[in-house]
Amino acid sequence: MSHRWTVRLRLTVLYGGLFVLAGAALLSVTYVLLGQALNRQPVSAAAVLAIAGTPSDASSVAAAPAQPVSELIRSTEVAHDLQAEFRTATLESLLQQGGLALAVVGAAGVWAAWLAAGRTLRPLAEITATARRVAGRSLHERIGMTGPHDELRRLADTFDEMLARLDAAFAAQRRFAANASHELRTPLAINRTLIEVALAHPDPSPDVRRLGETLLVVNARHERLIDGLLLLARGDQELAGPVPVDLAAVTAHVVSLVPPGPVAVNVTTSPSAVTGDPVLLERLVQNLIENAVAYNVAGGSVTVTCGPGELTVTNTGPLIAAFEIPGLFEPFQRLTDRVGSATGTGLGLSIVRAVARAHGGTVTAEPGPSGGLAVRVRLPATGRQPSG
Template sequence: MSTPSPAGPATAGYAASSPTSKPAGRRGLTIRLKLTLWYGGLFVLAGVVLIAINFFMVRDSLTPAPEKARAAVAERFGIPPEALEFGRLPGIPGEQGRIERYVTINGIPLPRLLSEAQRELKEEALRQLWTWSLVALAIVAVVTFGGAWLLAGRMLRPLHAITSTARRLSTTTLHERINLHGPRDELKELADTFDEMLSRLDAAFTAQKEFVANASHELRTPLTIIRTEIDVALSDPDLSPQELAEMGAAVTEAVERSERLIDALLVLASAESPPVQSEVDLAELAQKEVELRSEEADEQGLRLELDLSPALVSGDRSLLERLVGNLVENAIRHNLPGGWFSVRTLTAQGGAVLEIANSGPLISPEETERLFDRFYRPDRSRSRKTGGFGLGLSIVKSVATAHKGTVQLIPLAEGGLRVLVRLPVAPTRPGSSAASAARNPAASPPGHSVSTTG
């Protein structure tokens, strides 16, 4: 029979106090108490310094009166104070007629006794000065600590409002605000900053809820189509091959729609993280995207104005391709038959600029501000027909923001929209494609600076 190892309890005890289990720390001193101690401590320190300076100044200048010294000596030896005064012999002028009534007392010279009495009187006066100064300092210090406690509490009252508001916050109470009133000081700025943060959080949570609701709705629609088609096919055993083909086409279209939505959502998620840095020319991407969608533009009879100059940026090529592709696609799909659209790239003021404009219906300024909202579609019937989800410009803005750029929407007076995307230009290295194109314009990709009619 084996005996238990004595290391068992020790090991168990060591495991119980392992660093992974952190005990709850004790609450430290409150800010109010710290401020009170600091204010009071500084006052006491300043008071002690002031008393010390005053003590040394009085010590160096204080000299007790001779009358008080003679009175102290007379009181000590029990003789009248007048007996210690100096007198003069009658009829003898000058210092020869000056005598002392008591030259010595008990064998001690009178001047020595008077000097010692003056010293003792001075020490007693300084002792009383020091004692009463400290007593006064103690009384004033108590008043100071009390006043500092009240003053700190009054000054920190806005922090209690901020704390109580923060404790009440949840996803359903983000509409609450501190609304602190008072002078424009640091605490007022803190409260206003906290309110601004709450506004941003409220907007972010609202956008997230709308995004989840819209995404769920958009995904539910093709899934409902797929389920309906499959249920109909399963309930009819005599389904003809043509009906099966139609059912398969409907299911395929619904699946493709779901894939496009999921792909768009993945692009949005990718744009939230830092992009992979590589050298990309916006002119090259624009040329490629225009060529890919040239047939769709020809079907609508759109006139294309193309003016591409090298615009080199640093970023994620796939995300930038999606940015340019979405803008070109919107310019074609949200256009009028026989209309026009233009694509232009250039480098200006240290930034790479992509400008895409198109004809189309009139867009109000209020509607322009909402075009960046996710799943927002000005014309839902047209968007459904063309397969849009209202995520195109949201993706454009997210990609531009991830690349430290900006996107500006400008509604045209005659109808349509102009989109300006500005991105930081990439540092031009010797031998790069942009530098070569700048030195040799003939080496630019074909199709630059052209105007075609579909």
């Protein structure tokens, strides 16, 4: 159970326990010292004479009859017994009253330790809250802690400096992606245009036509690869302007664009309101369905189910080992024995995972018992349908 205790609870137990232990030690020392003091206290002669019935003042002693020695001894023993009873009663009273006071003060001390621990750990709570917001891809957040330059202030300042460096690094990555988008797409567009112009020439030779068609296929694959890489980089970044989106409508639209073929696509949808980027969400659904169709078998099927905050795409196909599932979500990691793996870019499921993470969601996959794959995407549902 100790591993479930929070830091605040452990500090409270530590401080409160030390406080109670110090109080118990003080009570014990007081008990010992008082007991020793009472043991050193001599028996009062006046008490002995009073027990024996002899007046203690000088004028009365002269007029009073003399007491036998045995009576004085008995009176002394009685005085000793009374003193012992007084000592016992005093020490018991000390333990009872002191124990009660220790319990009350100890409870107050534990409560004070709880408050003090909370106040001490408050900066850590702020750091944790900021870290959670940063985990949600908000690198612009800063702690900005004020107060004395103690250990917690230095920790917060170090964390802010780390966030600033990460923010600058991601900004540089975004600029690089934007520049690469232009610099890489332009040559490919020029190549495609030149090849199309060459093929449009009257009566090209069969060799030239075959070469041109091959180059167009290679060029188109490179364009898809660059688009996938840029989309993957975009999916790993914070969403610029999320808006309400009906994932069910997006799914139905993507399924309607699937051309007829040997693989049947069945779709079942219900309203699924989420918040995000419509273009990225459409690409997520498109990649899932394209993968399910491409990595299938002739006469197979694809089942698409969309519900509140969840999209599941299941397909038929060859058997897939469970240990191979994690590798499918890594860039350029493909199963070479899957049908259609040679024509893809190896970025389909990587883009799906990146887009899902950018929307605060998760992606899981599991192999079917008779082959194929079931991919499930979960996104935070808002319950608010987009207008229009």
